[in-house]
Amino acid sequence: MSASDLETVLADLPGYLDRNDIRFHKVAVTDTDGIMRGKYMCRDKFLSAARGGFGFCDVVLGWDSNDKLYDNTKVSGWHTGYRDAPVELDLGSVRPIPFEPQTGLWLGSFAGDYADACPRTILRRLAAKAAFLGFEALGSAEYEFFLFDETPASARAKGYRDLKPFTPGMFGYSLLRAGVHFDLYQELLDTFAAMDVEIEGLHTETGPGVIEAALRYDAIGKAADNAAIFKTYMKILAQRRGLMATFMAKWSADYPGQSGHIHVSLAERGGDGKPGKNVFYDPAEPATMSETMAHFVAGQVALLPELLPMVCPTINSYRRLVPGMWAPLASNWGVENRTTAIRIIPGEKSQRSEFRIGPADANPYLAMAAALGAGLYGIEKRLPLPDPIDGNAYELQAQGKAGAPLPTNLADATARFKASKAAREIFGDTFVDHFAATREWEIREAQRHVSDWDLARYFEII
Numbered sequence: 001m002s003a004s005d006l007e008t009v010l011a012d013l014p015g016y017l018d019r020n021d022i023r024f025h026k027v028a029v030t031d032t033d034g035i036m037r038g039k040y041m042c043r044d045k046f047l048s049a050a051r052g053g054f055g056f057c058d059v060v061l062g063w064d065s066n067d068k069l070y071d072n073t074k075v076s077g078w079h080t081g082y083r084d085a086p087v088e089l090d091l092g093s094v095r096p097i098p099f100e101p102q103t104g105l106w107l108g109s110f111a112g113d114y115a116d117a118c119p120r121t122i123l124r125r126l127a128a129k130a131a132f133l134g135f136e137a138l139g140s141a142e143y144e145f146f147l148f149d150e151t152p153a154s155a156r157a158k159g160y161r162d163l164k165p166f167t168p169g170m171f172g173y174s175l176l177r178a179g180v181h182f183d184l185y186q187e188l189l190d191t192f193a194a195m196d197v198e199i200e201g202l203h204t205e206t207g208p209g210v211i212e213a214a215l216r217y218d219a220i221g222k223a224a225d226n227a228a229i230f231k232t233y234m235k236i237l238a239q240r241r242g243l244m245a246t247f248m249a250k251w252s253a254d255y256p257g258q259s260g261h262i263h264v265s266l267a268e269r270g271g272d273g274k275p276g277k278n279v280f281y282d283p284a285e286p287a288t289m290s291e292t293m294a295h296f297v298a299g300q301v302a303l304l305p306e307l308l309p310m311v312c313p314t315i316n317s318y319r320r321l322v323p324g325m326w327a328p329l330a331s332n333w334g335v336e337n338r339t340t341a342i343r344i345i346p347g348e349k350s351q352r353s354e355f356r357i358g359p360a361d362a363n364p365y366l367a368m369a370a371a372l373g374a375g376l377y378g379i380e381k382r383l384p385l386p387d388p389i390d391g392n393a394y395e396l397q398a399q400g401k402a403g404a405p406l407p408t409n410l411a412d413a414t415a416r417f418k419a420s421k422a423a424r425e426i427f428g429d430t431f432v433d434h435f436a437a438t439r440e441w442e443i444r445e446a447q448r449h450v451s452d453w454d455l456a457r458y459f460e461i462i
Contacts (some may be wrong), residue, residue, distance in 0.1 A: 009091050010051055016425060017043070017104075020096070024103040026106075026352070029087055029110065030119055032438050033065045033313065034363025036232045038105075050091055054083025058179040061110065061117055061434075064441060072419075072437045075117045075430070086112040091224055097233075098194040099240070105195075107225055116430035119365035124221050126372050133376065135266040136275040138241030138352075139220035139368050141227040142201075143360050144258040145234065146251060147209040149245045155244060161452075165208035166243060184241070188213070190434035191237060197226045205256045217263065219275075220368055227260075227364035249312075249359035250319040259318030260360035260427055263345075264371045266292065288346045289334045297333055297353050298385040299378020300342050301372060304357065305404050306330040306420035308413040309439050310370040315446045317359045318409050323394055328357050332389045339393035341406070366435075373426040391396040410446075414439040452459060 016022075025046040028038030031339045049055070062076025063069050065287070070077065076085075093107040110118035130137040147166035155163060167177050178185055185202055192199050198216040205212045213234075215226050231247055238245040241260035245364060249256035268276030282290035291298075304311075312318060333353075335344045343354040348407045377383075387447050389402060396402035407413035417423055418436040 006091075007346040013047060013091070020104070022096075022104040024100070024102060026097070026105045027054070027087075027089060027108055028105060029060060029108050030228055030363070030365060031060050031063075032117075032119065032134070032363070032435065034119065034228060034231070035065060036228055036313055036363065041403075044423050049087075050089050050106075053086050053088045054108075056087045056108075056110075057082055058085035058093055058114060061114060062082075064438070064445070068445070070438060070441050070457075072441055073434055074437075075114065075434045080414045085110050085114040088239070093222075095195045095197075095229065097361060098191050099237075105229075107228075110242060112189070116428050117365055119369070120221075120224070122427055122431055123224055123365045123369040123372070126369055126376065127219070127221050130220075130266065130372065130376060133379070134269060135279060136269050137220040137372050138217050138265045138275060139223035139269060139372070140200075140215050140217035140263045141223065141230075141364055141368075142212060142214040142261045142263070143227070143230065143234075143247065144205050144210055144212045144260075145236060145245045145247050145360060146207065146258065147211060148246070149209075149242075149453050150244045151242060152239070152244065167204075167209050169208060170206050171204055174204040177204045178202075188234070188237065191233070192230060195229060195233065197230050210258070217265075220264065223321070224364045224368050227368075231364070246462075247360040249314065249317045249361045258360040259320075259327070259356070260358045260362050260367065262355040262358050262364075262367050264355070264368065264375065266296065266375075276349050278349060280353075281346075281348050283348070288348070288351060289343055289344060290333075290351075291350065292379060293344075293353070294385040295379045295382055296375035297342060297344065297378070298383035299333050299376070299381070300353060300355070300374045301333055301403065303370075303374040303377060303420075303422055304341060305406055306416050306423055307370040307374060308357075308407055308415045309410065310366040311326055311355065311358050311362055311433070312407060312413065313363060313366070313439065313442075314361050315410050315442060316414075317361055320359050321357075321406065321408060323398075327359075328403050328406070328419070329394065330393065330397050330403040330405050332386075334389040334393065337393065339389075339390055339391075340389050344388075374422075377422060377426055410439060414443065 026040045028036045058076040059082045087108040088111045089106050089108045097103045109120045115121045127137050149164040179362045199213050200216045201214040208412045235245045266279050270276040280293035332340045333342040334340040341357045343356050345352050358367050424432050
């Protein structure tokens with residue numbers, strides 16, 4: 001948004017609030033783990049923040065998903081005094097909240113000294129880089145999530161064991177389930193449509209109570225906003241119905257993990273502000289994959305082992321990366337191949353790459369930043385594309401013929417990320433050091449924990 005356009009929006013903002021009957025103003029930022037944090041502002045405070053930004057305690061970048069303070073980060077910590085970090089509001093991000101009357105939601109990004117560690121800013125810088133190279137970066141996310149007939153209180157009381165799924169059995173693409181619970185499905189479609197988060201497809205997946213939602217593609221910055229809003233408000237909607245939704249990568253050893261696939265493409269920049277022709281599409285090439293797309297995918301394949309923590313950020317993410325669980329185990333690609341880490345989807349309008357490696361627990365800003373940043377790196381370096389995988393990548397992986405093996409745990413993945421020259425070139429030292437420190441903290445927290453598996457395996461026998 002140009003300075004003159006911004007001034008026009010700011011001048012009209014009081015009228016916009018009045019015309020849309022907005023009396024309650026919510027502002028939100030996203031932390032390192034992709035969790036939306038926010039607060040209400042009164043009208044005068046909101047109008048002031050819209051023009052000059054506002055301060056948000058920097059602890060949001062200095063604690064984990066359990067609000068436990070990091071002891072190893074420089075961006076935020078006791079040494080900063082947990083001062084207010086500057087936040088700039090994105091006035092174009094406003095969304096109505098249908099079930100909260102007279103309420104608007106605006107998203108913000110950390111600025112100043114904190115911008116280099118802000119997930120939303122990292123992605124938007126890469127989108128700007130794509131624009132500098134002559135491209136419009138587009139993206140979308142699709143999420144699997146499990147629903148339970150539980151509340152936060154009941155799940156805690158049960159120790160997260162013996163939870164009751166929303167529906168029983170293995171029943172993917174079930175019209176029966178969707179018909180019985182049509183009111184839930186229609187509420188999801190209507191609510192997110194009203195929030196400008198269009199759901200392209202919604203269906204049951206294989207597993208008790210599991211649903212998959214594919215979000216419509218958009219400019220990649222907005223696509224990540226949509227993904228963050230979807231995950232947050234899906235959980236809110238579920239709890240308002242007396243249910244619980246989880247996006248953790250793998251909650252049970254008995255069922256496949258939950259994916260958060262990321263789709264990315266590049267288009268020509270249109271003069272009317274809309275994306276032009278898909279530059280990944282070339283009908284004269286195999287799989288209709290243009291030279292630009294070949295370099296882009298080459299970058300993704302080359303850097304995936306180094307950027308994996310941005311896509312698989314938790315200890316639990318790697319519970320999903322095991323043989324036979326519909327999750328890739330090596331850095332490779334294939335055309336319409338759902339056993340590879342990166343799936344190429346051909347088509348004049350649909351030509352794109354899909355990061356199938358992604359779990360549902362990833363921060364959408366960072367997962368999309370990894371997918372886009374690696375691809376742009378491949379274009380800039382003109383990296384050659386390795387041969388595709390034909391057939392079952394899992395079987396080829398066992399034979400050592402499916403590409404570079406991916407790290408199998410967060411500790412190894414974080415060490416590779418921290419040492420990656422490419423990661424530092426793409427995202428900057430501040431982000432790499434901060435994000436690596438947060439993952440090292442996560443690893444230490446996990447190492448202190450005694451699991452049910454430990455007790456069952458060792459308590460009596462060892």
